[in-house]
Amino acid sequence: MQLAVVGLNHNTAPVEVRETLAVAEAVLEELYADILRNDRIYEAMVISTCNRVEYYIVTDDFLCNVDSVLKIISEQCRIERSILQKYTYIHCGENAAKHIFRVAGGLDSLVMGEPQIFGQVKDAFENSRKYNAAKTFIRKLEEFVIKTTKKVRTNTGIGDNPVSVSSAAVELASKIFGSLEDKHALVVGAGEMCEIACKHLRGASIGGITVTNRTFEKAERLAEEVGGSAVPLENFREELSHADIVLSSTGASGYMIEASDIKPVMIKRKHKPMFFIDIAVPRDIDPAVADIENAYVYDIDDLKAVVESNKKLRQKEAVKAMEYIETGVADFYRWVESMKIVPVIKALRESFDEKRMLELDRFCDKFKVSDAGERRKLEYLLSAFMNKVLHTPLNNLKDLAPGKERYSLDEAVKIIFDLKD
Amino acid sequence: MHFDFALGAAILAFIHITLYLFLGNKYLQHLTNMFAVLAFLLFAGSIATHWKHFGHFPSYSMGDLFAMVSLTLTLIYLLLYMKYRRPLLGLFIFPLVIILSILVLVLPSAAPKDAAGASSIWLFIHLPFTVVGTAFFIFATVASIMYFLQERELKRKNFGIIFKRFPPLNQIDRLTAINLLCGFYFFSVGLISGFVWMMYEPDRIGFIMPKMIFAVITWVIFGLITYLKKYRGMTPRSTAYSTLAGFISVLVTYAGVAFFLMG
Numbered sequence: 001m002q003l004a005v006v007g008l009n010h011n012t013a014p015v016e017v018r019e020t021l022a023v024a025e026a027v028l029e030e031l032y033a034d035i036l037r038n039d040r041i042y043e044a045m046v047i048s049t050c051n052r053v054e055y056y057i058v059t060d061d062f063l064c065n066v067d068s069v070l071k072i073i074s075e076q077c078r079i080e081r082s083i084l085q086k087y088t089y090i091h092c093g094e095n096a097a098k099h100i101f102r103v104a105g106g107l108d109s110l111v112m113g114e115p116q117i118f119g120q121v122k123d124a125f126e127n128s129r130k131y132n133a134a135k136t137f138i139r140k141l142e143e144f145v146i147k148t149t150k151k152v153r154t155n156t157g158i159g160d161n162p163v164s165v166s167s168a169a170v171e172l173a174s175k176i177f178g179s180l181e182d183k184h185a186l187v188v189g190a191g192e193m194c195e196i197a198c199k200h201l202r203g204a205s206i207g208g209i210t211v212t213n214r215t216f217e218k219a220e221r222l223a224e225e226v227g228g229s230a231v232p233l234e235n236f237r238e239e240l241s242h243a244d245i246v247l248s249s250t251g252a253s254g255y256m257i258e259a260s261d262i263k264p265v266m267i268k269r270k271h272k273p274m275f276f277i278d279i280a281v282p283r284d285i286d287p288a289v290a291d292i293e294n295a296y297v298y299d300i301d302d303l304k305a306v307v308e309s310n311k312k313l314r315q316k317e318a319v320k321a322m323e324y325i326e327t328g329v330a331d332f333y334r335w336v337e338s339m340k341i342v343p344v345i346k347a348l349r350e351s352f353d354e355k356r357m358l359e360l361d362r363f364c365d366k367f368k369v370s371d372a373g374e375r376r377k378l379e380y381l382l383s384a385f386m387n388k389v390l391h392t393p394l395n396n397l398k399d400l401a402p403g404k405e406r407y408s409l410d411e412a413v414k415i416i417f418d419l420k421d
Numbered sequence: 422m423h424f425d426f427a428l429g430a431a432i433l434a435f436i437h438i439t440l441y442l443f444l445g446n447k448y449l450q451h452l453t454n455m456f457a458v459l460a461f462l463l464f465a466g467s468i469a470t471h472w473k474h475f476g477h478f479p480s481y482s483m484g485d486l487f488a489m490v491s492l493t494l495t496l497i498y499l500l501l502y503m504k505y506r507r508p509l510l511g512l513f514i515f516p517l518v519i520i521l522s523i524l525v526l527v528l529p530s531a532a533p534k535d536a537a538g539a540s541s542i543w544l545f546i547h548l549p550f551t552v553v554g555t556a557f558f559i560f561a562t563v564a565s566i567m568y569f570l571q572e573r574e575l576k577r578k579n580f581g582i583i584f585k586r587f588p589p590l591n592q593i594d595r596l597t598a599i600n601l602l603c604g605f606y607f608f609s610v611g612l613i614s615g616f617v618w619m620m621y622e623p624d625r626i627g628f629i630m631p632k633m634i635f636a637v638i639t640w641v642i643f644g645l646i647t648y649l650k651k652y653r654g655m656t657p658r659s660t661a662y663s664t665l666a667g668f669i670s671v672l673v674t675y676a677g678v679a680f681f682l683m684g
Contacts, residue, residue: 157445176575178589270654273590293658296575309580 001042001137001336004062004092005099006069007054010110013087021077021084023048025127031076032131038068043138045128047103049120051110056100058137062092097141097332101325104149106158112314113158118149140335148328156320161310166193166200168306169277172298173204173245176275180206186243187211187228188236188257189250190218193279197247198226210243212236214250237261241268247277248284259288262295279303338398345394352390356382392418423470424488427463428522430456431495435515438508442586450508457499457511460518464492480548484528486675487521489548493556494518501560505596507588513563543618547611551636554608555671558643561600562668565661568593572658594657597664598650605640605647612640635674642667 008018023031023046035044035057043058055073059065070088074081091099099108104121106113125142128134134142153159162168170180177183185201187194190213198209209228213219216232223230231239240246240261248256262274276297278285283299290297360375360382369375393416400407400415407415434456441449468488471479479485498514501507567587574584587593615636646663649655655663 172575174589175571175584176590178592271656272654273657290576293656298578302578305578306580 001058001060002062002093003056003058003096003137003141004066004090005054005056005096006066006073006088006090007047007052008087008089009052009054009108012089017079017083017087018051018053020079021048021053021073022050023053027076028127029131031072032128032133034072034076035069036133038065040065041068043128043135044133045124045138047121047124049117052103052108054100054103056096056138058135066090066092094329094333098325098329100141101145101148101328102322104145105152105321105325107318107321107325111163112311112318113160113163115153115159118153121145121149136339137336141332144328144332144335148324151328152321152324155324157317158314158321160317161313163307163310163314165279165300165303165307166197168303168310169197169247169279169298170200170204172277172296172303172306173201173275176273176296177244180204180245182207183244184208184210184242185245185247186236186239187222188233188246188248188284189213189280190215190222191249191251193249194247195222195225197249197277197279198222198228201245201247202226206245210239212239240265243274244272245275245277246285247279249279250284252280252284253282255286256284257289258286259292262289262292266292266294277303341397341400345397348394349390352386356386423463423467424522424525427460427467427491428519428526430460430463431491431515431518431522434460434511435519438511438515441508442512442582445586453508453511454499454502457495457502457515461492461495461499464488464495468492478545480544482529484525486552487525487528489552490556491518491521491525493552494521494559497553497556497560501596505588505592507592507596509567509586509588510560510563510596513566514560517559541618541621543614543621546614547618549611550607550614551611554604554606554611555675557600557604557607558639558664558667558671561597561604561643561664564593564597564600565664568597568657568661590657594660597657597660601643601647601650601660601664605643608640608643612636632674635670639667639670639674642670 008021010018013021028046031046032044035041035046035055040061041057041059045056047054047056055069057065057069070081070084073079074084100121102108104118106115106117109117122142125134125138125145128138162171173180173183180201183206185198185206185208187198187209190211194211198211201209209223209226210231211219211223211226211228212231212233212235213222214233216230219230219232222228240257246257250256257276266274271294273294273296276285276289276295278297278299281300285297285299287297287299289295360379363369363378364375369378396416396418400412413419434453437449437453437456440446441453468479471485471488479488494514495518498511501510568590570583571587571590571593573579574581574587575590588596642663646655646660646667649663650660
């Protein structure tokens with residue numbers, strides 16, 4: 001049995017194609033049923049996010065069966081096969097396994113190392129189990145993927161350094177204040193950038209947010225959305241002394257906040273630190289504010305520099321993450337190899353069982369054992385003896401199976417039966 | 422023997438915290454703390470052995486004093502770690518512990534001839550409280566240095582190792598404030614008990630000895646910083662500068678002790 005994947009992602013397909021192929025949760029049951037209708041596809045798992053749609057199948061003839069998956073996708077999404085083939089990638093065997101490990105670890109994501117994909121992959125595995133499309137292979141794959149991804153996220157810095165302007169600003173704020181729970185942010189402007197930044201600040205559990213904007217209604221709307229309060233633009237300077245973080249992104253042509261505004265504010269605040277985030281172009285905050293003690297001013301270029309440096313760090317960490325993934329894939333395939341011996345073990349056990357029953361019948365006939373209780377005792381004895389005898393060789397067989405070493409006959413017998421020299 | 426091993430453990434703790442600074446691996450942090458615990462136990466063991474061997478509490482030589490300071494610094498590092506999880510304090514503390522430990526090994530540890538006479542109960546209050554107070558002042562100084570370094574990184578927009586590994590500014594400032602407060606409390610008790618001890622034994626130490634004068638200066642400086650910080654909203658940078666000034670005063674006081682040995 002082999003694992004194969006047919007899919008497309010943000011690197012191979014434009015958003016129009018990705019949205020056409022996206023799989024809604026409501027159709028999952030039907031989709032799994034369609035896939036598994038093919039007798040040669042034993043298990044399946046579908047991942048559908050905004051950046052990727054991937055179909056994983058467990059099959060014994062991947063070329064032929066991947067074609068059947070493509071047919072299903074093409075019919076379900078009413079998309080021509082030729083277009084589909086243009087945007088999809090196909091991996092099989094170890095490459096397919098490596099792919100799912102990379103996806104779960106965030107190494108194949110648009111934003112390298114983003115953590116959401118791990119949750120999405122776990123959901124996909126769960127759905128596969130829910131619709132009876134996951135059996136031994138996919139379940140074991142899930143176990144290895146989760147274990148390896150946890151190692152990647154714990155032991156590497158793949159998700160440590162924020163790579164968006166807003167999250168970089170929140171990280172900087174955390175470097176000044178530590179916890180933001182008792183801090184207050186003043187947001188000057190109510191545009192898209194401010195909205196994103198407000199959401200990041202909320203995500204960092206900021207104590208409170210005050211929004212101000214030239215159009216007061218917009219400020220009120222954003223404040224309501226993020227659970228803050230709004231003040232008219234004319235009065236926003238009065239709020240400065242309560243603000244630990246000031247984020248500004250307006251279309252104003254001059255400075256909204258001058259150094260002369262901040263000096264008295266600092267005295268009023270007993271010189272508690274203030275963090276100014278200026279994401280407006282032209283800038284809203286006078287750069288001279290940075291010269292004031294305990295005032296830290298970062299403009300859009302500074303934040304972009306943080307983001308770029310963090311991206312490089314994540315690239316470095318991706319190399320470390322790949323080492324964990326290689327190990328995870330190797331471990332998984334060791335398990336896959338060990339499974340090849342399972343039919344042999346099963347046959348061996350059945351053969352022993354058959355012989356055991358045969359011998360029991362012969363014994364009972366020969367020594368005239370007619371009592372059911374006596375027969376049960378003998379059966380128990382034989383069964384216990386057989387299990388004892390088979391335990392070591394069967395375990396050793398399982399351990400030996402994935403190895404690439406070749407043994408001579410006498411060596412193999414010694415290893416399997418645990419015989420000393 | 423214990424002391425050699427304690428020094429070894431402190432060196433290992435320093436090596437691991439330095440590696441943690443550069444590599445950021447959490448296991449290195451755990452190893453640092455493990456060696457710090459080991460160093461603490463060995464320092465305590467060494468002092469106890471010394472006490473048992475000489476039959477009096479080891480408080481008569483500069484070496485004895487430095488051994489106590491090393492023990493206290495290690496203990497406070499561990500307590501602060503348990504409370505605030507900031508292992509990088511060790512980056513500055515362990516070198517100091519190492520230097521002090523080397524001095525303990527180098528300096529003579531013989532008790533003066535009149536040692537038996539100097540076993541007043543006031544000594545047993547004065548000495549530990551002064552040492553613990555001093556150790557907290559040292560931690561406040563270390564936190565101040567960390568504040569300067571982190572603030573410089575933030576102002577210059579350098580996002581290197583210091584930015585990444587050092588604690589946030591607010592937390593460093595809080596650490597400074599707590600260490601100042603604790604230091605001031607312990608040092609005050611130590612100083613007052615020292616004065617009482619002097620009244621009982623006026624022949625031994627005079628009120629106008631340099632070490633007494635500098636001990637009072639140290640107490641005044643740290644008292645002032647603690648007051649201004651708590652009630653007047655002293656800026657973190659000014660606190661950091663003042664704490665450094667206080668630390669110099671601590672050094673001078675201990676130099677006074679070094680010259681006059683007793684106390």
